Amino acid sequence: MDQLKDKLRSNNVNKLDYQLSLEDMPTQWFNFFPHLPKPLPPVRDNGKRSTLEISQLIRPKILLEQNAPKENWIDIPEEVINKLIMCGRPTPLRRALSLEKHLKTPARIYFKREDTMATGSFKLSTAVAQAYYAKQEGREILISETGAGQWGMSVALVSQMFGLDARIFMARCSLEQKPYRQHYMKMLGCEVYPSPSTKTECGKELLLQTPGHPGSIGSAISEAIENALDTPGSAYLSGSNVNHVHLHQTLLGLEVKQQLSMAGESNVDHLVACVSGGSNLCGFMMPFLPEKNSGAKIDMLGVESTASPRLTQGTYEYCRSDVAGYTPEVLSHSMGESYIPAPVHVGGLRNHNSSPLVSLLCREGILRAEALDEFNAFKAGQIMLKTEGILVAPESSHAVAAAIDLAEKARIENKESVIVFLASGNGFLDLQGYNDVLNN
Amino acid sequence: MDQLKDKLRSNNVNKLDYQLSLEDMPTQWFNFFPHLPKPLPPVRDNGKRSTLEISQLIRPKILLEQNAPKENWIDIPEEVINKLIMCGRPTPLRRALSLEKHLKTPARIYFKREDTMATGSFKLSTAVAQAYYAKQEGREILISETGAGQWGMSVALVSQMFGLDARIFMARCSLEQKPYRQHYMKMLGCEVYPSPSTKTECGKELLLQTPGHPGSIGSAISEAIENALDTPGSAYLSGSNVNHVHLHQTLLGLEVKQQLSMAGESNVDHLVACVSGGSNLCGFMMPFLPEKNSGAKIDMLGVESTASPRLTQGTYEYCRSDVAGYTPEVLSHSMGESYIPAPVHVGGLRNHNSSPLVSLLCREGILRAEALDEFNAFKAGQIMLKTEGILVAPESSHAVAAAIDLAEKARIENKESVIVFLASGNGFLDLQGYNDVLNN
Structure with missing residues (x-):
């Protein structure tokens, strides 16, 4: 018994979770816009009614001001911090030891557990x-x-x-x-x-x-x-x-950076997230932009659904995010405004276009994109459940699949890559979808 | 900003979660049997085939040995500890500040978050x-x-x-x-x-x-x-x-005791859990038995479903837990072996009898029991979701309802009661049930 207590004390039992104390949680959002290689292209206000006016x-x-913040760091109001804590922030970063073992990979895999938030995402x-x-x-x-x-x-x-x-x-x-x-x-x-x-x-x-x-x-x-x-x-x-949504989500990446440091990782090789509008991806990855700009070799990978493969097969063009013309025309990778994605279960990845930010990151070679079909994503989600015991959302399973591919590549190359993927949500409410796709 | 950091450091932001570090997690199960007022009555082996032999x-x-442990504390194997950590142990104890505010009660309400376990219970x-x-x-x-x-x-x-x-x-x-x-x-x-x-x-x-x-x-x-x-x-x-199931679940109560101490609570007035076979209740409450035996005024309350009101309306008699006679006859509060509970959504509370342990606790006046109907329990679950942002399982909502009643009583009496209830699971997979009962 004393032996086991000693092991617990010295962290010789499986150390899985890296968790920030409340006093270490980020209290500012990170303004990453100055770190982009070029400014976001201007929007076009071509509607029957001014979309700018609508927005205002x-x-x-x-929030409109936070679309182009002036400061480098933006203070988070205290009440927001308190409510974020209530909702589950900061979330843990978990080392995927069982998945690593299953894959027989020398890579070290971590995942950020946004699935633990109160609404599951x-x-x-x-x-x-x-x-x-x-x-x-x-x-x-x-x-x-x-x-x-x-x-x-x-x-x-x-x-x-x-x-x-x-x-x-x-x-x-x-x-x-x-x-x-x-x-x-x-x-x-x-x-x-x-x-x-x-x-x-x-x-x-x-x-x-x-x-x-x-x-x-x-x-x-x-x-x-x-x-x-x-x-x-x-x-x-x-x-x-x-x-401003991308800005608020920088909490994810800011937490991950601190947590990787707690885990003793000074470098990260791959950051992986699913992508549609891309706020989970940008919030997770943009805080790593300064390091990447300074020469760190960080592979940023976004995984989209083949049901709407805007980044890998779409056109970089001005289009709207809505179908009725209430939003401005933005320069983005798009399948066209009239594109109706197949009714896949991955509802979160069905936008006809991506955001201007994600599109710019792709154009500038900062972000790499892959498209994945639902079945292969869900199979990866099943492997994740069987090994790590955690059921991620169908959207997140796209990131799992890509992380598994990278870990297998690391095995073949015998390389100790550090792979961090984002579990953007949990999949309890998507079990019907998982069942339909995996068992039919 | 520095001000906010200071607040975080000094815990002046809302302190909600009391969480044990890995090194403080329990590494032994608590043998509470010596603390019972009398031994559990012997089982009767009256089947067409020896139930003792079946069991063996x-x-x-x-596990059969752990039904009547010899030591006061039973070491948990290291591999079990590692897997428990992977599954989410230790779980947080949360102060229900928002629920307290909603109820305008001077009571301090805490709940143990078993809903955070990997399978949601x-x-x-x-x-x-x-x-x-x-x-x-x-x-x-x-x-x-x-x-x-x-x-x-x-x-x-x-x-x-x-x-x-x-x-x-x-x-x-x-x-x-x-x-x-x-x-x-x-x-x-x-x-x-x-x-x-x-x-x-x-x-x-x-x-x-x-x-x-x-x-x-x-x-x-x-x-x-x-x-x-x-x-x-x-x-x-x-x-x-x-x-042995009750024994394994003593981790819950052992954690809660440490966490209440972290929260600065030296006494607890009410422990509340839903009850059927009662392993969530016993695991949660039995570690408090020594204090209660030493004179601490701890009200232990079990809430059952009116669909099978064994503790409040059943008979204390020898009966089996299964319908086909493979289990021994045990002395327990029962609705009778042939009783078919209504198909309520609260599937976890539909046993026709309770366990010998829970039944003994009731008989001896250690445990108080109440029966609650589904609608009122689900309404309490809804209040919990609206105030604390956490959706508990329908079973757990029975405990929420009773905790709310106690907090309202504390308001009327203007008493700073300490109420701790068990959120034995989450309710994401029970949303159809919640919807059927609350909206129809």
Whole structure:
């Protein structure tokens, strides 16, 4: 017994989790924009109605400022910190010892556990900040879209935390595939509409054009913005794509850097995340940009879904993120505004375009992209569950698959690579999807 | 910024979680049997076949010894400790500041977060130990029953961790209500059968007697034991009721005691847990037994479901835990062996009897029992989600409801009670149940 206590004391038992104490958690967001090789290209305001004006109406003012922050570090308000702690920040970084053993790889694999957040995904970290600023401005109802539902769950939860109402437009096919996420939002008193819906004009039009339209993040964004414009006292929030979201998510990478240092890793070879709008990827990887700019060989890899392979097969062009023209035209890798992705279970990766930031990172060779089909991603998720005992979200399973590939390459090359991937969410509410894909 | 860092350093931000470091985690199970007011009554071995002999055939030998341990403290094997860490031990104790505020109570409410375990419930802690001993004896397949599925998920996961196979009989109504739990087990390569099934003789008989039989933990136990007897190299594991399970779960209470001390609490007024077989309750509360025996006024409260109100309305009598007569007759509070509980969503509370230990605790006045209906429990789960942001399992929501009642009583009496309840699991996979009960 004393022997075992000694082992626990000297960390000779399996040390898996690297966890920050509260006093070490980041209290500022990292402004990575000055570290980009070139500024983000300007947006085009070509709509029937000024998208800039729309944005100023529906978004809290300070969030617009945070799209292009002036300071290098941006203080996080104390109330936001407190709510982030309540939601599960800081999250652990775990060494994937069992996965390494299974793969017989000399690589050291770590994963950031955003699956431990209260709603089961990383989305909460920006939801808290956005709801806080909305409340500060006296807004009373939060309106947003959601794809697979992780973002919607987060908006629903923070609305309660700040005593606000919430209304969510959710891509119809995702809502039908993942009814539990809708149940969760409704338990929190949140209104949920399948998109396209008959609640908005643009929803009605989409249904007229394409009866049985499965919906997409693009259709849901359009409906949420139209509804926010029509709802006095509302704030429109974004779950991804826009700059202030990427900024808020830098907490992920800032934590990881400290945690890698706790684990005794001075270098990292590969950072891997799934990518759509890319806020999980950017929040995770952008804090490593200064090191990369200083010559550190860090391979940044984004894994998208073959259901919408914008970065690997799309066109770099001006297009909108929504289908109805409420958002500005942004220069981004896109499948085209009219592209309807197949109704895969990976609802979080179904955007028709990526964000300007992710697209720029790809164009400039900072970010490497791969596209992966659902079956192979889900198989990797199954390996992760069988070895590490952790069920990640279908989106995150894309990152797992790529990390496994890199670890196998390291085995062949007999190289002690350090691979860090992001478990952006948990997969408990996606078990129907896992079952459909793996067993049918 | 420096101010905020100072606040973080001095813990002036909301201190919510009390978490043990690895070196402080318990490395021994607590033998509470010597602290009981009287020994557990002997079992009766009246079956058509000796249940003692059955038990010796299907259960790992050391587990039978752990039903009546000789030492006061039982060393936990190092490999079990390592796997427990991987599964999420030690778990946090959280102060429910937001719930307190919502209730305007002077009471300090804490809850033990077994919802953070890898499978989403406390069941893993004994599953790891039982699988370890089964493997030590060269057994190759783990066979067990499950009610709501939390136990089955845990057996499925640990089978993978130890390189074993697994087979689970799950109460049919729970399987239909909670298909996600079945998907999870199958992802881990586990065989799952709805009970009653045609896989066993006793299953066939039950289906003949009662076509469309919804199943119960009792039917599933019978089938699992029969199947284990018929399967060479198998081990039969129990998720609750038996003494070695209660013993393994003492980790919960041992952790809580240390964590309350970290929180500066020298006394606790109320311990609250849901109860069926009672391993979550006993594991949580039995480590407090020495203090209670020394005169500390600790109110121990178990909350059962009105669907099977054994402790509040049942008879203290000899009866079996299974329906086919493979288990010994034990003296326990029971609704009768032929009682079929309504197919409520709270699958984990549907046993027709409680364990001998829980029943003895009630008889001796150590444990107080209340019965609660599903709707009121689920409403409490909703309050918990809205205030604390944590979705607990339907079973755990029974404990939440009772804790809320106690906190409201403390408000009326203006008393600074210390209330600790057990969040025995998370409710993500029970969202359909929550939705059905709360919205229909």
